[in-house]
Amino acid sequence: MPLVVSDIPRAWRCRIVPHIRRFLHLSPSPGAWLQGTLTTAPMAASLLLITVFADTHPGAMALFGSLISLWNTNQSLRSRLRRYAAVAPIFPASMALGVWVGPIPWLAISTEALVIFLMAVGYHVFFVGPGPGPIHLFYACAVGTYLGGSTDIGWPIVAVTAVSTALTAVLSLSDLLVRGHHAERKAVAAARAAVHAFLHAAAEEGESRAHHEQRIRRLRTAATAAVDHAASVLGSARSPRARPGPVRHQLGQELHRLDGLLGAGALTRDCPGATAQVGSAPHPGPLGQPSARYLLRRTFGRDPVRLPVLVGLRCACAGLAAGTLALVLHVGHAYWAVLSATIVLHGGLDRNSTVLRAAHRLAGTVAGVLVVSAVEPLQPPAAVHISIIIVSVWGMNLFLPRNYALAASFITVMTLQANIAITSVDATPHLVGQRLLATLIGVAAALVVLVCTGRRMPRRTTQRLLIRTLRATTEVLDHAAAGTSFTEDGWKARRDLRFELLACADLLPRLGADDRNLGQCQDLVDGVQQQAHAALAAGWHAEPDQLDTATRSEEIRSLLDRLPGQRTSAHTPTRGRRIRGNVR
Structure with a gap:
């Protein structure tokens, strides 16, 4: 007697069918x-x-x-x-x-x-x-x-x-x-679409606050990734000391404007009433990919991934x-x-x-x-x-x-x-x-x-990714509090934080798939990513003295305390002190 699908117990069908669908799935690739x-x-x-x-x-x-x-x-x-x-x-x-x-x-x-x-x-x-x-x-x-x-x-x-x-x-x-400057135009167009999607969604009112905030965070991460990718494409198109041609100069100006819009939109959400320093700020633009030395130290240095x-x-x-x-x-x-x-x-x-x-x-x-x-x-x-x-x-x-x-x-x-x-x-x-x-x-x-192999790697890597993101967050907040966000060091600090933030967005879902217990840390991951996004937004603040660094410091310390095996300093920095002392 031939076997038909209805003869298979429902529990087995629920297990088998998703795997068959994944096996046959054709991923969209425009x-x-x-x-x-x-x-x-x-x-x-x-x-x-x-x-x-x-x-x-x-x-x-x-x-x-x-x-x-x-x-x-x-x-x-x-x-x-x-x-x-x-x-x-x-x-x-x-x-x-x-x-x-x-x-x-x-x-x-x-x-x-x-x-x-x-x-x-x-x-x-x-x-x-x-x-x-x-x-x-x-x-x-x-x-x-x-x-x-x-x-x-x-x-x-x-x-x-x-x-x-x-x-x-x-x-x-x-x-x-x-096709000339096709790669640069395509990258800037993708950044433009991602930034406008975030700004449009940020201006809407979601039917469910939790769902809306999650969607906003996802769109903000996607916009950050698109701007960084465009910056890498434009930055690699010429020598750092060479003057860009008219097409690349125009694309660079547009990318600078998009990066400013992204920062201003994020600052408006995180600090209602705050003024973003966009048009009047010296703006060398996003710096794209970190240096080879940074990438090497990231794997073999302190808190290595x-x-x-x-x-x-x-x-x-x-x-x-x-x-x-x-x-x-x-x-x-x-x-x-x-x-x-x-x-x-x-x-x-x-x-x-x-x-x-x-x-x-x-x-x-x-x-x-x-x-x-x-x-x-x-x-x-x-x-x-x-x-x-x-x-x-x-x-x-x-x-x-x-x-x-x-x-x-x-x-x-x-x-x-x-x-x-x-x-x-x-x-x-x-x-x-x-x-x-x-x-x-x-x-x-x-x-x-x-x-x-690698049974313990998901938990260790998740912990180190979050620590590195928090450390990069404190660097950006230090520059924001000192009013040096638009210096070369300030831009590099933002670049490094963006890189760590995007690495978290890319790797943490994979690590969570390997260790289901990491799902219990989702609120911790969300808190770290929220602090990172808030720090990037604070970098655009036109009046650094109004930043509540003491509150941010306490929140970062709280997140660090929830990471197993991590020590924080005994004091809580007040406004004007460097937040970096909280992350060892």
């Missing part, structure tokens, strides 16, 4: 078609050019160097040039390292694990904002270990990767010749375990197991999202293997192989932000086609079987490492 096409175009052009001037076999392997096109999309010309100059040498260099150690399997696996750890930690420390993840920084090393250990074309492919990386980087800049180290250790341990098991089981492409493990973990997501990513990886691999198994018996010509790779690249870029299972299916077709190009069609059944086994080993290793 403009994904255009962005996917713009990213794919230089990759496809590089692939075709190298195929024409070299051969189909090395041309297909040019795919790995062309992945640099995924870096720094929607950024200015200068920002892309600087990022490409930093990242492009890593691709051929890491592949050369892999080719060099490839003939010694155990040394190859150990080297991969070390490279994975260093690249994952470095990426998550210094790369702020959405990006492709650290996978591309060590992907070439893993591929190189296979080329050096199992083929005799390792060094020619290193040369092809170097040419492909440079060529794709140059071609990726070509769209800026047509060690999530980058945890992600790096997880990726390295899972890659080492998966690679070792693949070698023991004589899987010909052991690097596939290593990459499958690290691809699941490299994003630093919460446990539920990581398990979902593992399921997507398995499902996408199976789907991709089925496609390749259906196509290869037809023995398509070389031109069709390259065409399939290009279509797969476009599918990957289109679906990566929407559903990873669909993206993984295109990734599987893409990588198998590249491998078939340097082996033979006759090896396809064996290659397909190895791909499935290696993926299964990698995903299993990733899940085991995920379960066994």
